[in-house]
Amino acid sequence: MHILLKLASLVVILAGIHAAADIIVQLLLALFFAIVLTRSSPGLFVGEYNAPLPLRL
Numbered sequence: 001m002h003i004l005l006k007l008a009s010l011v012v013i014l015a016g017i018h019a020a021a022d023i024i025v026q027l028l029l030a031l032f033f034a035i036v037l038t039r040s041s042p043g044l045f046v047g048e049y050n051a052p053l054p055l056r057l
Helices: 004-017 021-046
Strands: none
Touching: 004 021
16 A cells, blocks of 8 residues: 555646656756856956856857
């Protein structure tokens, strides 16, 4: 009986993720860009890097 309950819970969770996939993808993409740009932005403005701008990103 416990395994049936666990499988039902898994189905509900996966259905919720599938329904919210568009929002989840956008949030993960925004998080990725925030992390990447936060780590590289101090060097872009302070002038620590001598590489051209396209190579800095």
